Amino acid sequence: MAEILKGAPVAAALTEKLIEQADGLKAKGITPTLAILRVGENPGDISYETGAVKRCEKIGIDVKKFILPDVSKVLDTIENINADKNIHGCLMLRPLADKNIEKAACEILCPEKDVDCMTEKSLAKIFTGSPGFAPCTAQACMELLDFYGVELEGKSVAVIGRSLVIGKPVSMLLQNKNATVTMCHSRTKNLAEVCRNSEIIIAAIGKANFIDKNFAAPGQIIIDVGINLDSDGKLCGDVNFNEAEPIVKAITPVPAGVGAVTTAVLAKHVIEAALVMVK
Amino acid sequence: MAEILKGAPVAAALTEKLIEQADGLKAKGITPTLAILRVGENPGDISYETGAVKRCEKIGIDVKKFILPDVSKVLDTIENINADKNIHGCLMLRPLADKNIEKAACEILCPEKDVDCMTEKSLAKIFTGSPGFAPCTAQACMELLDFYGVELEGKSVAVIGRSLVIGKPVSMLLQNKNATVTMCHSRTKNLAEVCRNSEIIIAAIGKANFIDKNFAAPGQIIIDVGINLDSDGKLCGDVNFNEAEPIVKAITPVPAGVGAVTTAVLAKHVIEAALVMVK
Numbered sequence A, B: 001m002a003e004i005l006k007g008a009p010v011a012a013a014l015t016e017k018l019i020e021q022a023d024g025l026k027a028k029g030i031t032p033t034l035a036i037l038r039v040g041e042n043p044g045d046i047s048y049e050t051g052a053v054k055r056c057e058k059i060g061i062d063v064k065k066f067i068l069p070d071v072s073k074v075l076d077t078i079e080n081i082n083a084d085k086n087i088h089g090c091l092m093l094r095p096l097a098d099k100n101i102e103k104a105a106c107e108i109l110c111p112e113k114d115v116d117c118m119t120e121k122s123l124a125k126i127f128t129g130s131p132g133f134a135p136c137t138a139q140a141c142m143e144l145l146d147f148y149g150v151e152l153e154g155k156s157v158a159v160i161g162r163s164l165v166i167g168k169p170v171s172m173l174l175q176n177k178n179a180t181v182t183m184c185h186s187r188t189k190n191l192a193e194v195c196r197n198s199e200i201i202i203a204a205i206g207k208a209n210f211i212d213k214n215f216a217a218p219g220q221i222i223i224d225v226g227i228n229l230d231s232d233g234k235l236c237g238d239v240n241f242n243e244a245e246p247i248v249k250a251i252t253p254v255p256a257g258v259g260a261v262t263t264a265v266l267a268k269h270v271i272e273a274a275l276v277m278v279k
Helices: A008-027 A043-059 A071-083 A099-108 A120-128 A136-147 A167-176 A191-196 A259-278 B008-027 B043-059 B071-083 B099-108 B120-128 B136-147 B167-176 B191-196 B259-278
Strands: A033-039 A062-068 A089-092 A156-160 A180-184 A200-203 A221-224 B033-039 B062-068 B089-092 B156-160 B180-184 B200-203 B221-224
Touching: A008 A043, A008 A136, A008 A259, A033 A043, A033 A071, A033 A259, A043 A062, A043 A259, A062 A071, A071 A089, A071 A099, A089 A259, A120 A167, A120 B120, A120 B167, A136 A167, A136 A221, A136 A259, A156 A167, A156 A191, A167 A180, A167 A200, A167 B120, A180 A191, B008 B043, B008 B136, B008 B259, B033 B043, B033 B071, B033 B259, B043 B062, B043 B259, B062 B071, B071 B089, B071 B099, B089 B259, B120 B167, B136 B167, B136 B221, B136 B259, B156 B167, B156 B191, B167 B180, B167 B200, B180 B191
Parallel strands: A033 A062, A033 A089, A156 A180, A156 A200, A200 A221, B033 B062, B033 B089, B156 B180, B156 B200, B200 B221
Antiparallel strands: A180 B180
């Protein structure tokens, strides 16, 4: 029986600490504030937004919502968020329908408010290993590993997927902790073998139940970042949990794994952005 | 007997094409121009500068040298280079003695003139996989692999070293070509085994003759980016050539391998920067 690495205790521990920090900020007259920018009514966006708002409320972070019917006012809205000294962080729900506007938005957001790592400056910091806000989901993997005491130094890690929100940044964060990362993707040959030979797997490939028993090995830790629907319309990860769980040492569930940590990381970044004001 | 992947033919092929492009630019009234900024009289810097000047002369690229006795005027000089419309690229020989000035210099150089990838914006582009100038030595590895027809799609590559001038950027460039990259470093456990199991090795760890026969495997291609002095004071790479060569399929020598391609890549970047002016 593998240890099940649930996200809730990780989020709870983060939240507890963040409440203290938010109280400290308020005592100094600063109300940590997150701007959420959403375009349209995508159910996934709304669901994530709802979770983020709930987490922020719990911690004592104000949320200002900017909900736009279409992309025409996205850039103006970001300029306003940049100019507003009472806003410390900005989450723009992505992807936008218009790639050019999304790109322009990423270019103009003030890097100090870029709590989900959408700007080039933030991405460069992750690449170079400088302090900065990583994408929330990538950072959530790191928080989860840290919470459960997983040593990363010298460990072999297979990261599957190379997106800018998970695969690439988490690879750099893991390397920063002296792990040896193999960056895998859809064109990787012998993927199952590469995974079997790795001590840790980070699955972020976006394919329901793709990582089956052939990828798993005894002693392994599997972090499943995927959020997919299986053929029955049921929420599932990139990992076939039922096949992998009996083999490995520890595994995150989906739902209630990494996904449960993401909004706590978002809140952490907002608090950190607000703390800069005090310094 | 392994195939010896010499740099000279790669540089020659690049140079031939660049001469044509430089001629084309001159016909349009544009003289491609590189600024070289050097602080002090470090022999390594001067040697690289001499090579770069020679390569540029051959191609028809003007070189403006900015040689400073100390770092006090570095930032002013970069501002002048930024403002000079007749300069298309800037190579600042690094590292500088003063890390803060080096960092500030990297922040202010105009990204369009950043032909050796010292700015955050350029690094972000390499990380995200967008078009941009990679560090010359990292790109030299790619040019060499391309020249000798080494297919990268799906290949397993061990990159040893995680510097911002080689290891990290070349990992991203290789991933962009659909290789599966394992980012190795000084803390990697079982490094020899990881290397033996890889189809290609990029050695950039900065340790003389470190990669010996235990790292090599039949069929392998080894790219040696190291430039070190051995115990006899003789120039050598990170790879023990005499031990690895009889085992592998192909290997670059040191000297006369990757190092011979670097200035041609620098020139290529200057021409590309100048070509933007025509568009």
